[in-house]
Amino acid sequence: MTAAPVTGMAPRLLRGAGADVSLAEHRRMHGDLPDIAPEWLLRAVDDSGLTGRGGAGFPAARKLRSIAGRKNSLIIANGAEGEPASAKDVFLMRRLPHLVLDGLQVVADAVGSNEVYLAVASNPARHRLDLAIAERNAAGVDRVRVRVLPVPDVFLAGEESALVNAVEGRASLPRSTPPRVFEKGAFGRPTLVQNVETLAHIALIARHGAAWFREVGSVEDPGSMLVSISGAVARPGIAEVARGSSIEQIIAAAGGLRHAVQAVLVGGYHGTWLTPTTMDFRPGAGVVVALPTDVCGLVETARVVAYLADQSAQQCGPCLNGLPALASVLGEIARGRSGGRAIGPQVRRATELAALVERRGACHHPDGSVRFIRSALSMFETEIDLHAHGRCSATDRRPFLPTPGVGGAR
Amino acid sequence: MSTYVEIDWIACDGRGICSELAPEVIELDEWGYPIIPAAAVPAELEKTVRRAVKACPTLALRLATRSG
Numbered sequence: 001m002t003a004a005p006v007t008g009m010a011p012r013l014l015r016g017a018g019a020d021v022s023l024a025e026h027r028r029m030h031g032d033l034p035d036i037a038p039e040w041l042l043r044a045v046d047d048s049g050l051t052g053r054g055g056a057g058f059p060a061a062r063k064l065r066s067i068a069g070r071k072n073s074l075i076i077a078n079g080a081e082g083e084p085a086s087a088k089d090v091f092l093m094r095r096l097p098h099l100v101l102d103g104l105q106v107v108a109d110a111v112g113s114n115e116v117y118l119a120v121a122s123n124p125a126r127h128r129l130d131l132a133i134a135e136r137n138a139a140g141v142d143r144v145r146v147r148v149l150p151v152p153d154v155f156l157a158g159e160e161s162a163l164v165n166a167v168e169g170r171a172s173l174p175r176s177t178p179p180r181v182f183e184k185g186a187f188g189r190p191t192l193v194q195n196v197e198t199l200a201h202i203a204l205i206a207r208h209g210a211a212w213f214r215e216v217g218s219v220e221d222p223g224s225m226l227v228s229i230s231g232a233v234a235r236p237g238i239a240e241v242a243r244g245s246s247i248e249q250i251i252a253a254a255g256g257l258r259h260a261v262q263a264v265l266v267g268g269y270h271g272t273w274l275t276p277t278t279m280d281f282r283p284g285a286g287v288v289v290a291l292p293t294d295v296c297g298l299v300e301t302a303r304v305v306a307y308l309a310d311q312s313a314q315q316c317g318p319c320l321n322g323l324p325a326l327a328s329v330l331g332e333i334a335r336g337r338s339g340g341r342a343i344g345p346q347v348r349r350a351t352e353l354a355a356l357v358e359r360r361g362a363c364h365h366p367d368g369s370v371r372f373i374r375s376a377l378s379m380f381e382t383e384i385d386l387h388a389h390g391r392c393s394a395t396d397r398r399p400f401l402p403t404p405g406v407g408g409a410r
Numbered sequence: 411m412s413t414y415v416e417i418d419w420i421a422c423d424g425r426g427i428c429s430e431l432a433p434e435v436i437e438l439d440e441w442g443y444p445i446i447p448a449a450a451v452p453a454e455l456e457k458t459v460r461r462a463v464k465a466c467p468t469l470a471l472r473l474a475t476r477s478g
Contacts, residue, residue, distance in 0.1 A: 174420075175420070176418045176419070176420045176421065315419070315420045316419035316420055316422070317419070317422060317423075317424045317441055317442070317443035318419070318439065318441070318443055319419075321441040321443075322441075356439055356440070360419060360443070361419050362418070362419045362420045
């Protein structure tokens with residue numbers, strides 16, 4: 001994974017990210033953390049307009065304030081990154097671990113927490129963080145000791161209640177809500193879960209303030225974000241772009257297209273298929289995959305849904321029954337008309353199943369999966385027509401989107 | 411204030427007793443899991459629904475009272 005050059009803005013998070021950044025280099029580049037009052041930091045994050053970079057986009061300051069000053073709170077930095085097409089969090093933890101660890105200390109001070117975990121699924125990231133934490137301990141820069149928490153490399157490991165379970169030593173599975181984790185999280189204590197990129201932004205806001213943060217991005221959606229760009233682009237990798245960037249600008253940050261594109265998947269496997277010219281979209285956790293015209297969007301969607309079904313925590317009836325049923329019917333659509341059978345009923349069945357799954361689970365897995373499926377059924381409508389007539393526009397049959405454990409991927 | 415049925419999906423095993431006791435409000439899907447209406451429980455059925463909620467063997471159902 002390479003860092004693509006940043007377009008349209010000077011790198012912030014990705015400053016110096018061409019190589020692994022040591023603590024000494026990090027301090028030279030960014031300076032030491034200033035001594036700041038908790039309320040100053042909370043207000044700065046509030047004024048900055050920073051939203052969570054893990055996908056849900058919840059205002060970071062509101063999360064911090066939900067546990068600030070409460071006794072016995074704990075913090076979980078979320079570096080689980082279970083989304084197969086996302087790589088920015090692991091990139092950040094490997095290249096720039098000290099930004100994340102700075103952010104974690106600043107947040108621990110601001111909310112008054114003495115117990116801090118950093119959840120990671122990637123082994124290389126874990127080893128890099130262990131080294132970085134050792135460097136910091138030797139230099140005596142941290143108040144709170146950070147405990148690296150290995151979590152399984154599965155889609156739902158980063159779901160916040162699954163992280164709470166992991167801290168408690170239980171299986172990384174989502175829990176029922178209520179209670180929300182800030183009310184009653186790990187060991188019944190108020191728990192703050194914050195994505196690692198969000199923490200890295202906070203490390204910079206602590207140094208430069210809210211007005212600086214807002215110099216990039218739009219008024220409603222300020223700052224920068226990391227994006228994981230893959231598929232039919234010239235330079236797949238990680239880029240830093242201004243919030244509010246268009247899909248075309250994000251693709252330009254990866255060197256532009258290297259092949260004609262029929263659709264772009266934005267927001268990962270709980271996200272949506274869009275056309276590259278769509279302006280109104282939610283970037284989620286910054287996953288952008290450009291699907292070239294020679295790959296079948298229906299075949300890809302069916303395999304991803306099989307993956308999503310496989311990744312169900314199997315705890316809630318509608319999800320554990322509905323997602324495999326959806327995977328199966330989408331598979332039939334992907335294979336197309338066979339033996340003279342029309343596929344119209346399958347499309348109707350997929351729509352019906354989607355409604356039966358939506359909002360009927362403890363976590364957002366069914367909802368996100370349904371969002372992805374619905375967008376595919378509308379984006380690839382023309383392809384569905386082709387399949388109904390026993391044809392398919394794809395010329396390249398190799399699996400395209402990564403679906404670990406399900407089918408082969410390039 | 412109105413009364414709503416809420417469900418803990420992890421606790422629900424799809425035994426179907428709720429639907430047996432309050433078929434007017436709770437139907438089962440094709441896998442046997444309850445379809446919980448988003449709308450408030452009609453006042454005249456509240457007693458029936460309360461009985462269904464209490465009878466859930468996995469304690470997956472609860473009644474919530476909230477406005478509109």
